[in-house]
Amino acid sequence: MAERSFAKEVLKLRLGAGDTFDGEGILAITKALLENGVGYVGGYQGAPISHLMDVLADGRDILNELGVRFEANASEAAAAAMLAASVHYPIRGAVTFKGPVGLNVASDALANLSSAGVTGGAMVILGEDYGEGSSIMQERSHSFAMKSQLWLLDPRPNLPSIVKMVGQGFELSEASHTPVILMVRIRSCHVTGSFTARDNCPPPFSVKDALASPRSDYKRVVLPPESYLQEQDKIENRWPAAQDFIRRHAMNEHFGPSDGKIGIVVQGGMYNGVIRALQRLGLADISGATEVPLYVLNVTYPLVRDELLDFADGKSALLVVEEGQPEFIESDIAAQLFRAGRQVALHGKDVLPMAGELSGKLMLDGIGAFLKKAAPELLPAQRRAPNDRVDPAIPDLTGAVPERPPGFCTGCPERPIFAAMKLVTQDLGRHQIAGDIGCHLFGSLPPFEMGGSTMGYGLGPASNAAFDGGGEKRAISIIGDGGFWHNGLSSSIGNAVYNKSDSVIVVVDNYYSAATGGQDVLSSRADNPAKSTGHPIAAAIRGVGVTWIRQIDHTYDVPKMKAVLHEALTCAYDGPKVIIASSECMLNRQRREKPLRNAAIREGRRLEAPRFGVDADICTGDHACIRLSGCPSLTLKALDDPLRDDPVAHIDQSCVGCGNCGEVADAAALCPSFYRADIVHNPGRLEAWFNRLSARAIAALQRRREARRLDFAKG
C-alpha cells in the first residue's frame, strides 16, 4: 500500500474521447499508455516516477478490464527484462523507473533488448532525477541511449506534447524495431496541465494471445553469429528507419522565422526555459511566438542529420541549449557541421554552464551572451550596454540561514537504530560503516554520522567486502528492506555467506519501500490483495545460509538494540552476523492508524494517545538528547528567564509518541526531564473511578506540601 491513495487520480484514467484530462504530467503519461493500446506495464518505483507505479497499482481494475498486465517488478533490471515480451510479439509494452540509476541497474537487459530488436513498441518511461530535488549522483541518461542504440525522446514539458510523444514513441519503436526511452524530468513529472483525452484502447494483441500462440526466432537471440548481424542491422536498417520516421512525422519542431541569421537548437525539455529567457529579452511573446528560430529536439537521440543541416542553412551562428554534461548533443552537432563543411559558429557550453541544472538566471544570461556575440542587433540598445540600474544591495544571508537537508521523519523507527549505534560507538570506538540506498542513509548525516558511503541499491553490505576478513574491529553495513529485495539478498547477503565474511549487517526493515513512497515489498506485513507479501527476511537469509541472525521486532527498544549490536560486534562467531531491525515506517503507520484511532474515539472505545514532553525547569539546555535524535518534533525553546542562557529542549505538538526520547534518555543516562503523557480516551468505569481516586489523593498530598512553603508559581 503506497503512502498516498490514488483513487481520485485513477478515475481520470477512465476519461473518454473528447473529455478534458486535468492533472500532473506523470498521470497524463499513464493515461496516454492506455490510449495507445499498451499490452503490459511494469517498473520499479523511485522519484520522480513513483506516482506512475502507485497509480497503476491502484488502477488494477481498469487494467484488468482492458486486458493489460501490470507487474511491480523487483528491480529496474527485472522491469527492463519484461520488455522482452515485445521482441517476438506485436505487443506494446512500457516500463518505468528513474534515471540514470535505474538505467544503471537495467542496462544489461536493455543492451540485450536493443541488440535483439523489437516487434511491438517497447518504451522505458524514465524519470530523469537531475537538478534541484534530485536524490542521486548527477549524471545524464543520454549515454545509455548512445551506447545501446535506444531512441531518446525528450518532449516539450507540457501535457499535450508529452502525451503525443507516448503514441509517436510506440510508432517510432515499431517502425525502427528499436526500444525507446521517454525521458521526463522532475518538474515535468509534477507539472500540471490538461489535454483532450481519447478512448482507452485494449491491446490488439494481448499477452494472453501471445501465450496461446507462442513464437520464437533464433535470429533475435543474442548469440553469435546473430549478435554481429544485429549490430549491422542497427546501423543499416533500424537507424535510417528511425531518422526517416522522425522526419516524416515532424517529431522535432521548428518555431520562429524560417530565415533568421542565427538559431537555437534546444532539447525538448529545455524549451520552456528558453522561451522564458526570450520572453524576458523581448524576443518572444507570452504565447511563445519567437523572433529567434528554434529547432526543438523532441528526439535528442539520434540526431536527424538532414534536418539539422537544413536548420543551419543560411545561419551564421547556432546555440545548443543542452542540460548537464558531457555535451553529447553539441559535440554530435559540431561533428555533423564539420563533416558537411558548414561555416557556422557553434555556441553552447561556452555561454552555458557545463554542470548543473539550467536555471532561469543561467538561461537568461547564457542566451543573452550568445545574442550579444552572434546577433547584437536583435537586442535593444540598452541591453547591449552594461546594467546601469542600481538595485539596493541585498545583504548576503548565506551565513545567517542554516542548511536544511532531509532527515528521518518524526517518530521514524530508524532513528533509535542509529541512536543505539551511536551509543555503541561511544563504548567500542568508531567502526567502518557502509550504507545502502534508502531512508537509512540519513543516518550518515548529523546528528548520527553513521556511515560514509553508498554504492548502490542492495549493495551496502557488498561495499564492505574488502573489510570482510575481519580485524581489530568489525565492519558494519546497513541495508534497507527495499534494497534487500532489490538485489541485496544475492549481491550482499549471499556474497557475505559465500565469502565467510566476518562482519555485521543491519537490515532495516520498515515494512515498505519507504523512501520511494511506501510501496509494498515481499516482506511487507500489509495484506495486499494483488500481491504476495508476508515473506520474512529472516527466512530468506536463513535460506541462503546465514546462521547468526537476531530479529528485533521493536526498534524503539534502544537498550536492546544496543545490546544486540554490542553482541554482534564482540562475539566470537566469525561468519556474517545479521541483525534484522523491524518496525513500521511511521509515516505509513500514521496514515494507516489515524483513521482507525479517530473511529475508536468516536465509537467510544478505549484509546491511549501518547505524546512526549520535556519539563523545561528540569532540562538544563545541553541538548545531548537532540544529538541522539534529530527528531523534527524535538526542538528548542528559549525561556523568558534571565537566569537561563541556553534554550531548553521542547517537544512540539507534532510528536507521535514513538518512545525514542524516553528510551534514549534511559539508554544514554541523559536527564530526567522527559515525560510521556497519554490521554486516555473513553476509559472504563472502573478505570475512571480509580483514576479519580488517585488524582484526589495526589492533589491532597500536593496541597499539604504546598501549604508549608512559599509558592512562586504564577496563577
Next chain:
Amino acid sequence: MPDQTILPDAGPVDPAMRGLIKLAVMAVGGQGGGVLTNWITDCAKAEGYAVQATSVAGVAQRTGATVYYVEMAPAGVSAPVFSLMPAAGDVDILLAAELMEAGRAIIRGFVTPDRTTLIASTHRALALTEKIVPGDGIAQPDEVVAAAEIAAQRLVLFDMEEIAQRSGTVISASLLGALAGSGALPFVQSSYEAAIRASGRGVEPSLAAFGEAYARAKTGQNQMPGRQDAPSLAQGDEPRGPDRLRRRWLALVARMADWPEPLRQMAKRGLVAVVDFQGLDYGADYLDRVQAMLDRDSAAQDYCLSIAAAKYIARAMAYDDVIRTAELKTRSGRFHRIRAEMAAEPDAKMMLREFLKPGAAEIAGMMPRRLGGWFAANPARMQALGRIFGKGRRIRTDRLGGFLQLYLIAGLKGWRRYSFRHAEERARLNDWLAEVQRRLPEKYDLGVEILTNQRLIKGYSDTHTRGLDRYGKVMAALRLVEARNDAADWARRLREAALADHTGTALDGAVATIRSFSDPPA
C-alpha cells in the same frame, strides 16, 4: 561563462507578460506546501486564469527544504508558455512557510525590490544544526528580517504557524489567508474559501486559520519575530504561602532595596530561584554572597560584576539534583501545565510516565557527606552503586504509588544540607567565588567572565561530569593567560569554544592556541 553584467531585465517585452503572475512557495517537508499549491491553482482556475504548477518533491518531503512554483496568465491569452521553475529576479509573490526559508529565498534571488511581495511566517522550525549545539545555536532572525525589508517590494510578516495551530490545522491554511489578505493576487476572498471547501478535508479548521490570517494581513501591520515566552517563575508577583514565611520573604527582599535597579531585578529572580530550591535561610546566604560582590563593584562599571554574580550564584546554588527533580515533578502546577499542553479535557484521564535513571554520582550525592565521599573516592564502589540503584526507572506519577516514590524523595529537601552533593557544591561555590575575589579589583572583567563560566556546568550524570571537566579545563587555561591585558577576552573565547560542540574539539583547539604562546620555549 558569460559576463554577468549585461541584460537588465526591462524593455519592450510583450505587454501581456505583465499580466503573468509568478508565485513560489518555499516550505519545509510536511508543511502542506502541496495542498497550498493546489488551493492556489484551483482558485486561479476558478477566476479564469490559465495556470501551471510544478514541484520538486523528491526526498525533500522528508523534512528538507522544498519549492513549489505556480505561474498564471489571465483569460484571453492564447496558450501561454510557462516556465517550470522560479528564476532569480523574476518572482512576483514568494510565500515562505518559515522565517529561514524566507532567508533562503532571498539568498536564491527570488525576492527582489522591483517586483516581489514576500509573505513569510515569522515562526521558526529549527534546523538540526541549530539544535545540536550544546549552548545557544539558534540562528538570529534579525538579519533575515532586515534583508527582507530591503529585498522585498512588499512585506507581509507575522506568525502564521501560531494561527494554524490555534485553529487545529497546518500552516498552508494561514499562508493562503495571508496571501489573500495581502491582495497580491487579483482574486476575491470567496474564491480562496471556495478552493478550501472544495478540497473537502479539515475544511472548518482551515477556514478559521484562513480567516484569521486574512484579517491579519489586511491590516498591513507586520509583526517581528520574538522569543518564545514561557516563564516558569514569577516575574514580580509575590509568593503565596504561610504569613510567617511571607514576612521573612519580604524582609529578604527589603535587603535589596538600595541596590541599583538592574542588579535588583536580576537578584530578585535569583532570590526566587534559590528560596524555591532550599528555603529562606538559603536565600539569605545568597544575598550575602551577592552583597560581597556588590561591595567590590561600582556604577562606573555598570555593576556588571554583581549582576553576573546575582545570575550565576543563583544558578550554582540551585543546582540540579535528584531531590530537586522529584520536587519539580510532583508539584501541582506541573500537572496542570502538562494537561494544558496535551489539551486534555478537565476530567480526562492522563497517564504520566517519568523516565528516570539516577547515576551512581546522584545516589552517592544523596548520602550523608562522609558516606557519599567514601563511595565517590573509589570507582569500583561507584560502579557497584550504579549497578544496584542505577537502573532505568519508569515511574507513573499519575498513580498514587509512583507519585509517592517521588514525593518522598522530594521530602528529603530538609536533609539535603547534610548530603555529600551539597558539601561538594558548597566547596565548589566557595572556590569559584574565591577565584573571582582573588582577581579583584585589578582584573574586574576577568572576574565577570569567571562568574559567567558557571554556564558551563549543567545537566545530569555524564553531561554534568563533562561540564565540570570543561569548566576545569577553562579555568586551568585561564591561569596561563591571566597576566595578559586581554585575559577576559580569552576567558570569553574559551567558554564559547566549550559551548560550541559536544566533542570538545573547539575547546581543545582554543587551549592549544593559548599554550602555543604561553608555554616557555623548549
